[in-house]
Amino acid sequence: MEERREPDYQYTEAEVAQRSRIAATFLSSRASLNEIVTAADNFLVKRFYNIDHNTYLEGEIPAKYKELMGLVISAGLRCDDCINYHIIQSFRLGASRQEQEESLNVALVVGGSIVVPHLRRAYALLAELYPAA
Amino acid sequence: MEERREPDYQYTEAEVAQRSRIAATFLSSRASLNEIVTAADNFLVKRFYNIDHNTYLEGEIPAKYKELMGLVISAGLRCDDCINYHIIQSFRLGASRQEQEESLNVALVVGGSIVVPHLRRAYALLAELYPAA
Amino acid sequence: MEERREPDYQYTEAEVAQRSRIAATFLSSRASLNEIVTAADNFLVKRFYNIDHNTYLEGEIPAKYKELMGLVISAGLRCDDCINYHIIQSFRLGASRQEQEESLNVALVVGGSIVVPHLRRAYALLAELYPAA
Amino acid sequence: MEERREPDYQYTEAEVAQRSRIAATFLSSRASLNEIVTAADNFLVKRFYNIDHNTYLEGEIPAKYKELMGLVISAGLRCDDCINYHIIQSFRLGASRQEQEESLNVALVVGGSIVVPHLRRAYALLAELYPAA
Amino acid sequence: MEERREPDYQYTEAEVAQRSRIAATFLSSRASLNEIVTAADNFLVKRFYNIDHNTYLEGEIPAKYKELMGLVISAGLRCDDCINYHIIQSFRLGASRQEQEESLNVALVVGGSIVVPHLRRAYALLAELYPAA
Amino acid sequence: MEERREPDYQYTEAEVAQRSRIAATFLSSRASLNEIVTAADNFLVKRFYNIDHNTYLEGEIPAKYKELMGLVISAGLRCDDCINYHIIQSFRLGASRQEQEESLNVALVVGGSIVVPHLRRAYALLAELYPAA
Numbered sequence: 001m002e003e004r005r006e007p008d009y010q011y012t013e014a015e016v017a018q019r020s021r022i023a024a025t026f027l028s029s030r031a032s033l034n035e036i037v038t039a040a041d042n043f044l045v046k047r048f049y050n051i052d053h054n055t056y057l058e059g060e061i062p063a064k065y066k067e068l069m070g071l072v073i074s075a076g077l078r079c080d081d082c083i084n085y086h087i088i089q090s091f092r093l094g095a096s097r098q099e100q101e102e103s104l105n106v107a108l109v110v111g112g113s114i115v116v117p118h119l120r121r122a123y124a125l126l127a128e129l130y131p132a133a
Numbered sequence: 134m135e136e137r138r139e140p141d142y143q144y145t146e147a148e149v150a151q152r153s154r155i156a157a158t159f160l161s162s163r164a165s166l167n168e169i170v171t172a173a174d175n176f177l178v179k180r181f182y183n184i185d186h187n188t189y190l191e192g193e194i195p196a197k198y199k200e201l202m203g204l205v206i207s208a209g210l211r212c213d214d215c216i217n218y219h220i221i222q223s224f225r226l227g228a229s230r231q232e233q234e235e236s237l238n239v240a241l242v243v244g245g246s247i248v249v250p251h252l253r254r255a256y257a258l259l260a261e262l263y264p265a266a
Numbered sequence: 267m268e269e270r271r272e273p274d275y276q277y278t279e280a281e282v283a284q285r286s287r288i289a290a291t292f293l294s295s296r297a298s299l300n301e302i303v304t305a306a307d308n309f310l311v312k313r314f315y316n317i318d319h320n321t322y323l324e325g326e327i328p329a330k331y332k333e334l335m336g337l338v339i340s341a342g343l344r345c346d347d348c349i350n351y352h353i354i355q356s357f358r359l360g361a362s363r364q365e366q367e368e369s370l371n372v373a374l375v376v377g378g379s380i381v382v383p384h385l386r387r388a389y390a391l392l393a394e395l396y397p398a399a
Numbered sequence: 400m401e402e403r404r405e406p407d408y409q410y411t412e413a414e415v416a417q418r419s420r421i422a423a424t425f426l427s428s429r430a431s432l433n434e435i436v437t438a439a440d441n442f443l444v445k446r447f448y449n450i451d452h453n454t455y456l457e458g459e460i461p462a463k464y465k466e467l468m469g470l471v472i473s474a475g476l477r478c479d480d481c482i483n484y485h486i487i488q489s490f491r492l493g494a495s496r497q498e499q500e501e502s503l504n505v506a507l508v509v510g511g512s513i514v515v516p517h518l519r520r521a522y523a524l525l526a527e528l529y530p531a532a
Numbered sequence: 533m534e535e536r537r538e539p540d541y542q543y544t545e546a547e548v549a550q551r552s553r554i555a556a557t558f559l560s561s562r563a564s565l566n567e568i569v570t571a572a573d574n575f576l577v578k579r580f581y582n583i584d585h586n587t588y589l590e591g592e593i594p595a596k597y598k599e600l601m602g603l604v605i606s607a608g609l610r611c612d613d614c615i616n617y618h619i620i621q622s623f624r625l626g627a628s629r630q631e632q633e634e635s636l637n638v639a640l641v642v643g644g645s646i647v648v649p650h651l652r653r654a655y656a657l658l659a660e661l662y663p664a665a
Numbered sequence: 666m667e668e669r670r671e672p673d674y675q676y677t678e679a680e681v682a683q684r685s686r687i688a689a690t691f692l693s694s695r696a697s698l699n700e701i702v703t704a705a706d707n708f709l710v711k712r713f714y715n716i717d718h719n720t721y722l723e724g725e726i727p728a729k730y731k732e733l734m735g736l737v738i739s740a741g742l743r744c745d746d747c748i749n750y751h752i753i754q755s756f757r758l759g760a761s762r763q764e765q766e767e768s769l770n771v772a773l774v775v776g777g778s779i780v781v782p783h784l785r786r787a788y789a790l791l792a793e794l795y796p797a798a
Contacts, residue, residue, distance in 0.1 A: 033519035036526050044504045045518070047317050051310060052512050055242045060231040065198050069205045069239045074513070076206040076646075077243070078744070079477070081516035098193040105709045106202045109188045110210070112644025113717050114608075114739070117746035119710070120698035127701050166652035169659050177637045177716060178651070184712050185645050207646070209513075211345070212610070214649035238310045245511025246318050247340070247475075250347035252311070253299035260302050321508045326497040331464050335471045335505045342472040342779075343509070344611070364459040371576045372468045375454045376476070378777025379584050380606070380741075383613035385577070386565035393568050432785035435792050443770045444784070446583050450576060451778050473779070478743070480782035587774045592763040597730050601771045604734045605741040609775070630725040638734045641720045642742070 004054070007063035009092045016088050020128035026084045056089070064093040068103040075107030075115055075122065083122050087129070097130040137187070140196035142225045149221050153261035159217045189222070197226040201236040208240030208248055208255065216255050220262070230263040270320070273329035275358045282354050286394035292350045322355070330359040334369040341373030341381055341388065349388050353395070363396040403453070406462035408491045415487050419527035425483045455488070463492040467502040474506030474514055474521065482521050486528070496529040536586070539595035541624045548620050552660035558616045588621070596625040600635040607639030607647055607654065615654050619661070629662040669719070672728035674757045681753050685793035691749045721754070729758040733768040740772030740780055740787065748787050752794070762795040 017024035037045060056066045067089040074082030090100060104122055108115050150157035170178060189199045200222040207215035223233060237255055241248050283290035303311060322332045333355040340348035356366060370388055374381050416423035436444060455465045466488040473481035489499060503521055507514050549556035569577065588598045599621040606614035622632060636654055640647050682689035702710060721731045732754040739747035755765060769787055773780050 030519075033523060037519055037522045040500065040522055040525070042500050042504070044317060044320060045500075045507065047313075047320075048507055048512070051313050051317065052242050052515075054310060054313075055238050059235050060229060061198075061201070061235045065194075065201075066235070066239060068194070068198075069202050069236060070243065072202045073206045073209040073240060073243045077209055077513050079513050079516060082243075082513060096193060101705065101707050101710075102192050102194045102199070103202060105188050105707070106199060107206060108644070108710065108713055109185050110203065110206050110215075110645050112640070112647070113642050113713070114742050114744050114747060115644070116717075117744060120695075120702055123702045123705055124698060126705070163652075166656060170652055170655045173633065173655055173658070175633050175637070177719060178633075178640065180712075180716050180719075181640055181645070184709060184716065185648075187709060187712075210646050212646050212649060215646060234306065234308050234311075238308070241311065241314055241511070243512050245507070245514070246314070246509050247343050247345050247348060248511070249318075250345060253296075253303055256303045256306055257299060259306070318508050321504050325501050326495060327464075327467070327501045331460075331467075332501070332505060334460070334464075335468050335502060336509065338468045339472045339475040339506060339509050343475055348509075362459060367572065367574050367577075368458050368460045368465070369468060371454050371574070372465060373472060374577065374580055374777070375451050376469065376472050376481075376778050378773070378780070379580070379775050380609050380611050380614060381777070382584075383611060386562075386569055389569045389572055390565060393571070429785075432789060436785055436788045438792070439766065439788055441766050441770070443583060443586060444766075444773065446579075446586075447773055447778070450579050450583065451781075453576060453579075476779050478779050478782060481779060584774050587770050591767050592761060593730075593733070593767045597726075597733075598767070598771060600726070600730075601734050601737045601768060602775065605738045605772060605775045608738040608742055614775075628725060634724050634726045634731070635734060637720050638731060639738060641717050642735065642738050642747075 005058040007056075007058050007093055010094050011092045013088070013092070016092060016129070020125060022125045022128055023084070023088055026081070027088070030081065030085070064090060064095050064099075067093055068095060068099060071100070071103050072107045072110075075104060075118055076111040078111070078115060078118050080118055080121060083118055084125060087122060087125055091129050097126055100126055100130075138191040140189075140191050140226055143227050144225045146221070146225075149225060149262070153258060155258045155261055156217070156221055159214070160221070163214065163218070197223060197228050197232075200226055201228060201232060204233070204236050205240045205243075208237060208251055209244040211244070211248060211251050213251055213254060216251055217258060220255060220258055224262050230259055233259055233263075271324040273322075273324050273359055276360050277358045279354070279358075282358060282395070286391060288391045288394055289350070289354055292347070293354070296347065296351070330356060330361050330365075333359055334361060334365060337366070337369050338373045338376075341370060341384055342377040344377070344381060344384050346384055346387060349384055350391060353388060353391055357395050363392060366392055366396075404457040406455075406457050406492055409493050410491045412487070412491070415491060415528070419524060421524045421527055422483070422487055425480070426487070429480070429484070463489060463494050463498075466492055467494060467498060470499070470502050471506045471509075474503060474517055475510040477510070477514060477517050479517055479520060482517055483524060486521060486524055490528050496525060499525055499529075537590040539588075539590050539625055542626050543624045545620070545624070548624060548661070552657060554657045554660055555616070555620055558613070559620070562613065562617070596622060596627050596631075599625055600627060600631060603632070603635050604639045604642075607636060607650055608643040610643070610647060610650050612650055612653060615650055616657060619654060619657055623661050629658055632658055632662075670723040672721075672723050672758055675759050676757045678753070678757070681757060681794070685790060687790045687793055688749070688753055691746070692753070695746070695750070729755060729760050729764075732758055733760060733764060736765070736768050737772045737775075740769060740783055741776040743776070743780060743783050745783060745786060748783055749790060752787060752790055756794050762791055765791055765795075 013027055017027050067086050071086035074086055104119055108119060146160055150160050200219050204219035207219055237252055279293055283293050333352050337352035340352055370385055374385060412426055416426050466485050470485035473485055503518055507518060545559055549559050599618050603618035606618055636651055678692055682692050732751050736751035739751055769784055
């Protein structure tokens with residue numbers, strides 16, 4: 001029953017895309033690939049997407065922290081698309097740059113230097129989303 | 134400079150060990166193995182442990198959420214010892230059972246059914262730490 | 267709509283447990299841990315288990331081959347519990363020992379020697395399920 | 400002794416490349432990189448390639464299902480090149496689109512949402528190989 | 533043609549087992565499981581074992597360093613059996629404790645804190661193999 | 666106290682970049698991304714980079730072999746950027762092409778065919794660094 005309220009976003013995806021070229025490129029390529037998946041209309045894929053959506057809703061843990069958790073595990077599992085996605089989602093929910101960096105630090109210490117190439121690309125996105133502190 | 138204050142624990146490790154047999158077994162085996170590592174006195178291992186310790190201190194993100202992040206990535210990377218450790222740490226910092234489960238849900242959806250055997254063992258520990266809701 | 271018919275098992279779990287001590291130990295420990303998860307009654311975990319169940323039903327691909335696919339990916343991701351589970355399920359659906367070994371060979375060549383310790387334990391289970399060819 | 404007959408392909412690689420721009424790009428880049436590896440003439444690499452080739456031959460399990468198993472584990476281990484390769488091989492051996500999707504569903508549920516970015520790219524290739532259902 | 537001379541071991545497996553209870557337990561359980569695999573007499577498994585054996589022979593890189601490389605990647609991929617095996621092999625080829633620790637440090641920094649539980653168990657084995665420096 | 670002397674490089678990064686277009690592209694993109702990370706000046710990232718640097722210094726194990734170990738684990742964990750980096754570092758420390766290939770063979774046999782796409786790209790870099798044997 002819990003974990004079900006949609007979060008209140010401070011920015012739309014379109015606003016994020018306007019702030020950051022990296023985000024814009026990622027969001028548009030993700031959207032067009034998702035169209036192909038949607039067209040296929042696979043029953044189990046749709047059910048999986050549905051669970052995925054529900055996992056990050058407001059609950060006992062605020063949605064912002066859930067998205068940052070998504071960032072930590074994505075960086076630990078070294079998935080650039082997933083990292084981009086959760087950085088953008090966390091940004092949209094008001095996460096500060098410092099919170100994003102602290103999350104990436106958890107992934108770095110747990111996942112090791114193998115995470116560093118992804119960390120570099122993550123920082124490039126952060127630099128665009130949070131210009132000139 | 135940030136990320137440096139020690140968190141205030143609501144329970145000691147000894148109190149956790151008294152509540153849960155699983156936790157007691159884990160904590161005691163971890164302690165005796167850590168003694169062996171400490172005795173070796175390896176310079177870089179000590180430096181690594183130091184970074185590790187600093188990563189989870191109070192910062193912009195409260196220590197409780199950092200420990201839950203540690204839980205999410207540990208479950209995603211499927212490390213039982215790490216899962217036990219971060220469940221215990223989160224418990225000591227006041228995380229509710231619901232918060233622990235929501236964190237595990239992030240790991241489950243991101244990491245897939247390969248996480249399930251670890252989830253089962255995690256729930257066995259949760260059942261001991263949070264008896265009879 | 268497809269992928270929905272329950273497969274016809276040639277053996278019950280109880281019959282498998284009678285044939286193999288390794289299977290018996292695994293199935294009983296899995297059952298008692300699953301009880302703990304079930305008691306927790308977590309909404310998203312239940313939904314995930316539901317998708318998981320549906321994935322392996324009869325479809326365009328016969329259930330036997332789906333279970334062997336589950337075996338291949340479980341060995342590739344090095345999860346002993348998952349390997350045991352899918353070997354047992356494949357056995358229950360009539361897979362021959364040769365089919366089980368060919369599946370493990372795919373996992374071995376794709377996953378490398380890091381799979382070997384799991385392969386050894388898998389062969390111990392196979393030796394009990396398919397005695398004296 | 401078993402697992403040794405070459406499968407009968409319904410399509411050549413050239414025919415696949417003509418059907419799909421994604422396949423064409425992948426196959427040509429793979430071929431030119433393989434030339435560099437072949438030129439190096441490393442003894443153990445050649446032996447490994449030989450085992451790899453033998454693993455997917457006709458056996459107790461038909462080659463088509465072995466290639467789909469290769470797809471499942473490749474998606475589970477998140478290797479785009481390997482996913483492309485096994486989708487193409489399965490297509491060449493007559494796998495239907497539905498069989499490819501059911502295989503990807505096993506990888507999705509076992510591997511979790513971290514597989515989704517690879518699933519999207521896989522669906523883009525499937526859309527070109529199996530146009531307009 | 534290269535990479536083919538058998539290395540000269542300074543200790544037999546039996547001598548290692550006498551020095552360390554952890555090694556003895558590991559070696560005996562590995563031997564009895566390997567018997568089961570050998571009895572199955574699977575063609576591709578045997579070929580794979582053959583490549584595996586050839587990989588660690590004396591070559592341009594001395595066998596001792598190859599075994600330490602095996603240790604590093606085993607720790608990075610978090611396989612306790614593989615870690616035990618390569619620590620023992622390196623010991624048999626004359627690696628010092630310091631060389632073993634430096635190798636583990638590479639795995640720790642590359643693989644992160646997720647490696648730590650395996651590091652602890654590796655140090656327990658090292659403590660038995662190299663008593664009281 | 667040990668593991669602390671800087672190695673003597675036989676080539677500068679600039680010299681490597683002149684020999685190989687692949688290396689040049691990698692080194693320049695890595696440098697510009699590292700600038701972004703450096704600008705962020707994150708305390709724990711800097712500490713992590715410091716440990717990372719110290720891990721590969723001259724010690725009981727010569728720096729050349731440590732870099733080759735870094736190559737083996739990077740290939741095993743399938744990180745192209747890390748593979749490029751350690752191939753270049755090993756080259757700068759005088760590793761022969763044969764030593765690089767023997768190291769990649771350890772990664773191939775331990776990591777399996779999932780490593781092959783990375784092996785291909787590694788061989789493309791090796792072909793540029795060690796032209797016409």
